[in-house]
Amino acid sequence: RVVGKVKSGNQGKFTSVYAVLMDVSDQKRDEQRKNDFITIVSHELKTPLTSMKGYIQVLQLKAKKDGDSLPEKALSGAERQITKMTDMINGFLNVSRLESGKLLINFERQDLGALVQTEIEEYVTTISSHTIHAHCSPSLMVNADRExxxxxINNLIGNAIKYSSANTNVYIKCFKDLxxxxxxxxxxxxGIGAEDLPRIFERYYRVESSRMATVSGFGVGLYLSAEIIKVHGGKIxxxxxxxxxxxxxxxxxxID
Structure with missing residues (x-):
């Protein structure tokens, strides 16, 4: 890494250059080890979670067939928790890929409204604590990686639900602006205070307050969302x- 400064004379001509060269090889190696560790652990955790989800789905089918609502409800709750854990692991894995330049983006023509509706439907079938109101203009075509x-979109919906009380509303809009x-x-x-608002898209940043004590999270979701939007040439x-x-x-x- 090089940090430098150019010095100019009285007539505005450059007279000298000061530069400091820093060897950051150890830092880069540490970052690579960290990313490798996250990748390995994430893959190792995803395998048993996938198996657990499969077993739970089999038990759900049996409970439904037997007409026993109590275990069916409990198993649905367990499946939701496994989905949360899987999403969290995928978040760390994507951060690791992003920082190592290995996050692949497959750009395709997408209808933003249709994609939003798909993500909303997943929440509507599993979440009954909030009411989601959505209105999207038709034919908002963008060049994007669907996944x-x-x-x-999923992360922003999840945050809206996580950081608001039950029996409240969530309003989603998609529209054209220029x-x-x-x-x-x-x-x-x-809500978020003025002192925290500029930093919420930073990696691992979490708002420190008594209201946040009972809300789980690692400060990864918004950071990753912001980086994905930047890669798409957008703003968040x-x-x-x-x-x-x-x-x-x-x-x-x-896009046309």
Whole structure:
């Protein structure tokens, strides 16, 4: 790594250059070891979780066939927790891939509204604590990786639910703004303070407050979402105030 400064004389001509060269080989090796460790552990954890989910689904079918609602409900809860753990592991794995330059993006023509509706349907079938209101303009075509953009939408919906009380509303909109397709999601949750708002997309950043003590998370989701949107040539931002809920936005260039 090189840090330098150019010095100019009285007539504005460059007279000298000061430079400091720093050997960051050890730091780079440590980062690579960390990324390798995260990758290995993530893969090792995903295998038993996949098996557990399969066993639970078999038991769910048996409970449904027997007409026994109590174990069926308990198994559905267990399946949701496994899905949460899998999503968390995938988040760490994607951060590792992103930082090592190995996160593959497969750009294809996508209808943003249709993709949003698909992600909403997954939540509607599993979450009954919140009411989701959605309105998307038709034919908002963008050039995007369906899986990666779906991860961003899923993460923002999950956060809106996680950081707001039960029996509240979540409002989702997709609309055209000049040459961009814009996605917005508004919750009725705890909100974010002005001192934290500029930092929420930083890696591993977590808002420190008593209200957050019971909310799980590692500060990975928003960081990864922001990086994915950047790779797509878009922008992501948020508007919020304590006690007034939060609204998250991202925009992507429209294509013909």
């Amino acid at each position: 990666k953009l779906g991860h961003v 040459q961009n397709a814009v996605y917005s999601i508004k919750d009725e949750g705890m 931002w948020a508007e919020s105030a304590p006690g007034e809920g939060s609204t998250f936005f991202f925009s992507l260039p429209l």
